[in-house]
Amino acid sequence: MSLASSHVAIRFHPPSYDIRVENVPIPEIIHPDDAIVKIHFSGLCGSDLHVYRGHEAVDRIHTCGHEFVGHVVKLGSSFSVHSQRLPALYANLKIGDKVVCPFTTSCGECRVCRSGFTCRCIQNKLFGSPALEGAQAQYVRVPNAGGTLFNLSDPETWPLSTPKQVSDSSLLLLADILPTGIFAAIQALSHPKVSPILTATPWPLHDQTFSDTPGLFPKENLPTFAIIGLGPVGVCATISLLDQLGKRQLPSGFRIVAVDPIKSRRNKMRSIYCKVCDPEVRSCEIFEIQSIEEAKETVRTWTSGVGCSAVLEVVGNNSALTLAYELVQPFGTISSVGVHGERPFPLTGGQLYDKNVSFDFGRCPVRSLFPMAFDLLIKRQDIFGGVGDESGLIDRIVGFDEAVEMYAAFDKGEVGKIVFDPWKKT
Amino acid sequence: MSLASSHVAIRFHPPSYDIRVENVPIPEIIHPDDAIVKIHFSGLCGSDLHVYRGHEAVDRIHTCGHEFVGHVVKLGSSFSVHSQRLPALYANLKIGDKVVCPFTTSCGECRVCRSGFTCRCIQNKLFGSPALEGAQAQYVRVPNAGGTLFNLSDPETWPLSTPKQVSDSSLLLLADILPTGIFAAIQALSHPKVSPILTATPWPLHDQTFSDTPGLFPKENLPTFAIIGLGPVGVCATISLLDQLGKRQLPSGFRIVAVDPIKSRRNKMRSIYCKVCDPEVRSCEIFEIQSIEEAKETVRTWTSGVGCSAVLEVVGNNSALTLAYELVQPFGTISSVGVHGERPFPLTGGQLYDKNVSFDFGRCPVRSLFPMAFDLLIKRQDIFGGVGDESGLIDRIVGFDEAVEMYAAFDKGEVGKIVFDPWKKT
Secondary structure, three states: OOOOOEEEEEEEOOOOOOEEEEEEEOOOOOOOOOEEEEEEEEEEOOOHHHHHOOOOOOOOOEEOOOOEEEEEEEEOHHHOOOOOOOHHHHOOOOOOOEEEEOOEOOOOOOHHHHOOOHHHOOOOOEOOEOOEOOOOEOEEEEOOHHHHOEEOOOOOOOOOOOOOOOOHHHHHHHHOHHHHHHHHHHHHHOOOOOHHHHHOOOOOOOOOOOOOOOOOOOOOOOOEEEEEOOOHHHHHHHHHHHHHHHHHOOOOOEEEEEEOOOHHHHHHHHHHHHHHOOHHHHOOEEEEEEOHHHHHHHHHHHHOOOOEEEEEEOOOOHHHHHHHHHHEEEEEEEEEOOOOOOOOOOOOHHHHHHHOOEEEEOOOOHHHHHHHHHHHHHHOHHHHOOEOOOOOOEEEEEOHHHHHHHHHHHHOOOOOEEEEOOOOOO | OOOOOEEEEEEEOOOOOOEEEEEEEOOOOOOOOOEEEEEEEEEEOOOHHHHHOOOOOOOOOEEOOOOEEEEEEEEOHHHOOOOOOOHHHHOOOOOOOEEEEOOEOOOOOOHHHHOOOHHHOOOOOEOOEOOEOOOOEOEEEEOOHHHHOEEOOOOOOOOOOOOOOOOHHHHHHHHOHHHHHHHHHHHHHOOOOOHHHHHOOOOOOOOOOOOOOOOOOOOOOOOEEEEEOOOHHHHHHHHHHHHHHHHHOOOOOEEEEEEOOOHHHHHHHHHHHHHHOOHHHHOOEEEEEEOHHHHHHHHHHHHOOOOEEEEEEOOOOHHHHHHHHHHEEEEEEEEEOOOOOOOOOOOOHHHHHHOOOEEEEOOOOHHHHHHHHHHHHHHOHHHHOOEOOOOOOEEEEEOHHHHHHHHHHHHOOOOOEEEEOOOOOO
8 A cells, every 4th residue: 555655743843832733754664563553533641741841851853642543554574474473463463454552662572561561661662752753643653563552453352343332532542541540540459458458358368367356347447549630541540440349349338539629620520420420339339529628638537547548649740649648548559650750759768668658650551451441441432432521531623733722722721631633624 | 463563674765875774663554455474585676776876866765675475464354254355356365375476566456457457556556665665674564465466375366376396586586577577578479560470461460461472471581589688687588588489389480689788698698598498499499699789780681681570678778779679670569678767768750650660668567477477487497496506597595684785786786686585694
């Protein structure tokens, strides 16, 4: 298949606040493991703003964006039938396949990838950075395409394929924010310090130290969680936490407080909660959406001052980390998926020791979470599928002609999640 | 039973370096949940030096020490047959029972205790601090005795009772250092980020993202661990890690590097390793004892620069935390049982995000770990049972007449683990 020689892309020009829509050469295969993807939709994400605002000292012009859904138009020689490459990763991807892509590349072959930690692949590159041209464009080159792309057309890779009722724009949420929200929830719920309260078995679990004591986990001692930050990722984390806890059918129920200082975000979360709360589990589910000071008081009251079993930190600054420490119980865990900068850490080793706190930091291994994220995307099309709904996650779908304006409006918090259609004509 | 009115105790006088052996009144029952224990042996621990050196700004004269083994001589009214107290905790303890005690008290009834996190009981007190008189004495008062003491005489609580071959002085190691070492190892091995390499199942474990890839966990990709600090707790952590990994019978084996800058500690660890290495598992076990720079190079070579699956930090200062960060792989975990002070944390949120690091901080819930620690104590009497052996953990058993001299020598690193026999006449 032959392509035109140039395409349209949204490009960042250093040092800051300079976004231009430009014609640039269409990316080419430069390594046998590469794929070229024609983009259906690409997203504007909160972390694009780090570069836009000049916070990351980027000194190279590059194409922005790290969320996209599209289809494969070219493949490197590793994907040919004569290739000696690993079959599962490199034999199943074909020209024309519909794909969704994590915000980072992953080879699928290194020690780190094989453990499932794909976002820290030893070759990982972040789309829309000086290291790799981004996806706010008509075409994008995907390095290590076999280990990176999630193939929605291959019935072997994904037996359900893409159900008809799943909207194309919602697939974009699989690239970053939905799996990152799920990641925040999984890290919290799978931590060994949270297991005792979920399983009514005292740590270290195989032991029965106090288990013959009556009232081991009394009804008033409910698993209690806080989510700090109700931007798009925080909303996804909340939906995922409710979903995962709901599936566990805890006999005593659970309690969640979702925290954000911004009223409009709390209102959005309320609209969404009205849809996701399951009448069957709601009877044993206590859910509050509050400001910071309200949440501190709520956790104090709920837990008699002890604190939350786990806190999900979805902001990425020192105020959020400090609040998480304040809300978490002794032997609690903090799942931190916010992108943190180089400022001094706001807690001392002494504070962490004194409360036996656990922390899980870092970015989501999106590639490994795709199947789980896709399940939730299908289940919650009422939230993820719409555009511009009061209880939807995507605010608007726009063409590139609105790119400059949308970056500025998104930077000022005047619009929600923006999706670009790179083929839209005005 | 009537006791004499005074007993001998080792007392700390503020502000620093002032230890005196004094006659003071024997402690009395002051709460129905109290027990009075007559002490057989009490230990001198590295953390006693924090107070001794004046680092903790203690302004009250108090009896030192938080490790002891002894027998019950008095019980509060909660333990009587007419009491309404919880049977398991308060009915099984009797006058004359032999007991060993964690370094902190625990009620056994609060939300935190019932989850197994006994050292952060909402009523917890540390022995040998201004909050609670210590155990370097002939008698000690134990608050919340039902939830705190581990009863070695009760066949219901502990079916094995104390086997004859277990030395009395070695029981003292159950109060702090042996369970703390086990705690460091358990936190590392039970972390969800370490599970993939131990089970050859990619994270998030229930998923099979890359599992049909041949050579998922190749033989050269061994589970790799580092232990930082080979003082008595570090030695216990190493023994426990070897023991726990040995039991798993990993088909591919594992690698451990144990790190300490002090040569005498490395030599001690070598003598001990000669005893604990199991010929049956040794064939698949790679174990090195090295200085800091050697260990960095070893981990680089072993893992092609990726890093350790988990690092056990058993020191409690910023150099150790920084080294742990350097040695750990992306998506690795750091199990930190060192006692940290109030200095600024040596890592930024950005560094933690960039490597997807997990941390578990804090003190050991000794009460919950007693059964596991007792098992290991019995199994490894060759290490724990002796006194003054090259490969033993206890250096000397002395009377109180040597207390002042022993504190000074221990402070200077001139002696190893010291145990006091409060009844020894010179």
